[in-house]
Structures are given as structure tokens and as C-alpha cells.
Amino acid sequence: MKGVLLVNLGSPDSPTAKDVKPYLDEFLMDGRVIDVPPLLRNLLVRGIILQTRPKKSAKAYSKIWWEEGSPLIVISERFTKKLRLQTELPIALGMRYGSGSIKEGLEELADQNVEEVLLVPMYPHYAMSSYETVVVKAMEEQQAHFPKMKLTTMPAFYRSPEYIKVLSESIAEGLKDFEYDHILFSYHGIPERHIRKSDPTKFHCKIDGSCCSINSVAHHTCYRHQCYDTTELVKAHLGLPEEKVSSSFQSRLAGDPWLKPYTDYEFERFPKEGKKRLVVITPAFVSDCLETLEEIAMEGKEQFEEAGGEDYKHIPCLNDSDAWVTLMAKWIHEWEREEKLPI
CATH class of the missing domain: 3.40.50.1400 (Rossmann fold)
Incomplete structure (x- = not known):
């Protein structure tokens, strides 16, 4: 069976320094985000940045936080819910950092007997700190925990x-x-x-x-x-x-x-x-x-x-607009029929 894993950036669980700190730690300790040697990255992130940044970032998050939660998470969930109405394939949502991980998304698909997954990094452009890190992390989780599962990655779709x-x-x-x-x-x-x-x-x-x-x-x-x-x-x-x-x-x-x-x-x-x-x-x-x-x-x-x-x-970004949902559903259907991917 085929299925789809959408992956977005992720978010702290709440707009508090307590929850922002572990989120920033995971994000900034990613070698594709801060691409310096591990010891230097550890000193820079945990010895300097995380001493002051969580409080400042929490204040920024509190300014944009919705009643339902993090805007990025809420929008991603709305998009996923709408997309499920336009395709019969199992669709899971994962985040590169924070709660609702890529591993959890793959587990959700595996529990539905999905053997072939279309991985969709929710970024139009290729960058090592966004698109690439999603692909690498998904491959690591697949090889470590779901060795029989096949992953196909949607290309960066910026010029479709x-x-x-x-x-x-x-x-x-x-x-x-x-x-x-x-x-x-x-x-x-x-x-x-x-x-x-x-x-x-x-x-x-x-x-x-x-x-x-x-x-x-x-x-x-x-x-x-x-x-x-x-x-x-x-x-x-x-x-x-x-x-x-x-x-x-x-x-x-x-x-x-x-x-x-x-x-x-x-x-x-x-x-x-x-x-x-x-x-x-x-x-x-x-x-x-x-x-x-x-x-x-x-x-x-x-x-x-x-x-x-x-x-x-x-x-605003495309968010969960009907036209954007419909286009993603079209791309998924084309992949399901083994016709083509957007690029």
C-alpha cells in the first residue's frame, strides 16, 4: 500500500522559555542548520545561544500564538485534514523538530500497512537547512526503524x-x-x-x-x-x-x-x-x-x-487554501498512478 508523509518545520509545544529551549536545542544542534564541528556547535548553542535565546524567542512566539496552538502546527493539521478528503491514500503529518516527529509520522503509516511512502518536505526550495535535513532525517528513521518501507521524495517544486x-x-x-x-x-x-x-x-x-x-x-x-x-x-x-x-x-x-x-x-x-x-x-x-x-x-x-x-x-502564505490543497492532491494522485512528480 502507498501513503504520504508531509513534513514541516515544527514548533515548541508552548510559547514559554521552558518549551522553547528544547525545541531550539534540537533545531540549532542540527548540523545542517549550524554547520560547524560538533564540539564547536555544542559550545555555541548550549554554552551561548540557549542561555538567552529561549526567553526572547518565547516572547516572540507569544505574540503570534493562536488559541488552538502554534500557527504552523494548526495550519499544517488543517492542510492535512483537507488533503485527506481529496485522496484515499493514508496521509500522515510529521515535524522535523519538536513534537509530532518524522518517526511518529512513519509509524502512523506503518500501522496502516503502508509499504511505499511519498515524502513531501513542505518547502518549495532546496536548502540544506530545510529541505535537505528533512530528507536525511526521514531516511535515517526509515533505515533504522522501517527497513522494508520504500521512500520516494517529492522534488523541490518552486518552478512547477x-x-x-x-x-x-x-x-x-x-x-x-x-x-x-x-x-x-x-x-x-x-x-x-x-x-x-x-x-x-x-x-x-x-x-x-x-x-x-x-x-x-x-x-x-x-x-x-x-x-x-x-x-x-x-x-x-x-x-x-x-x-x-x-x-x-x-x-x-x-x-x-x-x-x-x-x-x-x-x-x-x-x-x-x-x-x-x-x-x-x-x-x-x-x-x-x-x-x-x-x-x-x-x-x-x-x-x-x-x-x-x-x-x-x-x-499570507498559501497555508490551507483550497487551491493549494487541490494541487497537492493532484501531485499525490499522479505519484500514485506512477505518472510523474511536479518537477
């Missing part, structure tokens, strides 16, 4: 025409009745070295503004290229003016060069250039979470207005 159509239509709906000066596509940030580490050729990626436009096998695992490609595809689909659209990267850590331009710098720059009515889109995520709801929708708005901005709008 069907996905771009659904994303574009969602954005178009958000743009209705809003006169904007600029649209910013803000993507999750990663260290520049992750781009080079993910380059299978070991020579293509230079992060110099030109390598992303030169066709290469490296683009299959190049997060930077895939983000800029998403912006261009949506821009073309919607016919957006070239001069009114740009991309940036958010959520960096101090000490290392991360992908540029930085989103918070853009918030300060735009009003000075007369761009005082801003729309922000966060297409690195399919589900709204701390980064989109607190960092962009709240803090971003405050930064923009303090810099002189006048009107600010954050367009």
Missing part, C-alpha cells in the same frame, strides 16, 4: 508551473484594492557558505550576481537561484512591473555573511527612495510561522513605518 499559478493567484488576491509602490519577495536567509556546500560541481556558485543566470546542474540545489527564479516566474505570471519588484533575505545570525540583500535593510531603504506603500510576500514558506507572522508582519511593519513608510501589507 502549477505551483507558480497557485502562488501567483494567491498573491493577486492579496494585491486587490492596494495601491503599492513596491513588492518585496522576502525569503528565509541562509549563510553564503551553504550555497557553496550545496554546489555539486564545487565551482559554479560564486554568489556574484551572475552565476544564477548561467544554466547549471548546480541550480538543482542552489537555494539562491531558486528564490530569484520564483520571483521572476511570479512576476512574469502576473505581469508585475520590473521596477516595482525585488527580492531579499531575512533571519540572519551575526558573525557570518548571509545571503543579501537583507530584508530589514530594505525596510529602511525603501521609504528614503519614495517607496512608502509596501507589499511583502514570503514564498520560502507554504505555512505562516514565526518568521512570517512576527518577524515580517509585525516587526517588519514597525521597521518600515519607523523609516518613514506609510502603508504596509504582508500577504
